[in-house]
Amino acid sequence: MAVASVATGTPAPGVSDWGMDAQMDQETAQWLRWDQNLLTLESVKQLIAEGNKEELQKCFVSRMEFGTAGLRAPMGAGNSRMNDLTIIQTTQGFCRSVNKESKEKFVHTSVHGVGHEFVQLAFKAFELAPPEAVPQQKDPDPDFPTVKYPNPEEGRGVLTLSFALADKIKAKIILANDTDADRLAVSEEQDSGEWRVYSGNELGALLGWWLFRSWREKNPDRSTLKDTYMLSSTVSSKMVRAIALK
DSSP states (O other), X not given: OHHHHHHTTSOOTTTGGGTOOHHHHHHHHHHHHHOOOHHHHHHHHHHHHHTOHXXXXXXXXXXXXXXXXXXXXXXXXXXXXXXXXXXXXXXXXXXHTSOTTOOOOEEEEOTTSSHHHHHHHHHHHTTOOOOEEOGGGSSOOTTOTTOSSOOGGGOGGGGHHHHHHHHHHTOOEEEEEOTTSOOEEEEEEOTTSOEEEOOHHHHHHHHHHHHHHHHHHHOOXXXXXXXXXXXXXXXXXXHHHHHHHO
């Protein structure tokens, strides 16, 4: 079968004939090896069998990007769509950014939403000690009885129970998801004992700084900086620009 040869990493017969480049061949081959969802897997096989280059390019030409409201894209197969595999890959990337050697305790709240199980599984998958869940907010509840607004971006009012639990178990970091778990708030205990709730712009700047530092460690030659860019959305602060200029 043509699809079977793609799954082994070799372009399927006929694929190269209609102009797919090597990168596209590799992306589709990886997808067919990794995707465990029969619906999205079969849809990619069908596109290859039909020789539908245009639709395959839409599915695989780029990856989803984080926007102001989180990670969003149409549902469907491929790297540029929302599906089981891209969600798993995003979760893996987040977990790898957490130091495995860290002994810090984490508190997590899903604010009566769906995030609890997925966050617990993500920490377990990477052999990290699971975060302590805020028990009153762990399970989904459409009435959101413990908060006025079930959005961690509202600030301290949403995190009152998280602060209490963190103080009790001596945790230093709080992670909070909104109800559909596509937004994240982070709070860290300061040396004074006060809790600092980071804004979205501050988290973006911290992640941008970390990415740039990691890149510099792998690319110590300063001459490469002239062709390196850091991008942020128009609704973000100018902190990433300041980091880039420095």
